[in-house]
Amino acid sequence: MDExxxxxxxxxxxxxxxxxxxxxxxxxxxxxxxxxxxxxxxGKLSIKGEGLHVKHLDLKSGQLSLEGKIDSLTYLGxxxxxxxxxxxxxxxx
Numbered sequence: 001m002d003e004x005x006x007x008x009x010x011x012x013x014x015x016x017x018x019x020x021x022x023x024x025x026x027x028x029x030x031x032x033x034x035x036x037x038x039x040x041x042x043g044k045l046s047i048k049g050e051g052l053h054v055k056h057l058d059l060k061s062g063q064l065s066l067e068g069k070i071d072s073l074t075y076l077g078x079x080x081x082x083x084x085x086x087x088x089x090x091x092x093x
Contacts, residue, residue, distance in 0.1 A: 012073065025059065034049065052070070054066055
């Protein structure tokens with residue numbers, strides 16, 4: 001009997017713009033005090049701010065904690081949903 005791997009979970013919890021916790025992390029692409037770029041289960045995530053610091057990282061469990069002033073969170077090139085596209089494209093695919 002084949003056991004299916006459960007779908008990976010991605011969440012983001014922001015704490016008063018001064019830090020937060022992110023799950024579903026696959027890779028830290030780059031980081032400095034102004035930007036952290038991550039590969040998550042939902043695509044690439046850019047976190048911009050000031051004094052950013054990775055406080056805790058566990059790639060095995062996919063968790064990251066960060067601190068610093070967070071100004072923006074932006075998903076870049078999100079994974080496409082299988083249901084995207086025109087109605088005709090979905091009907092005849």
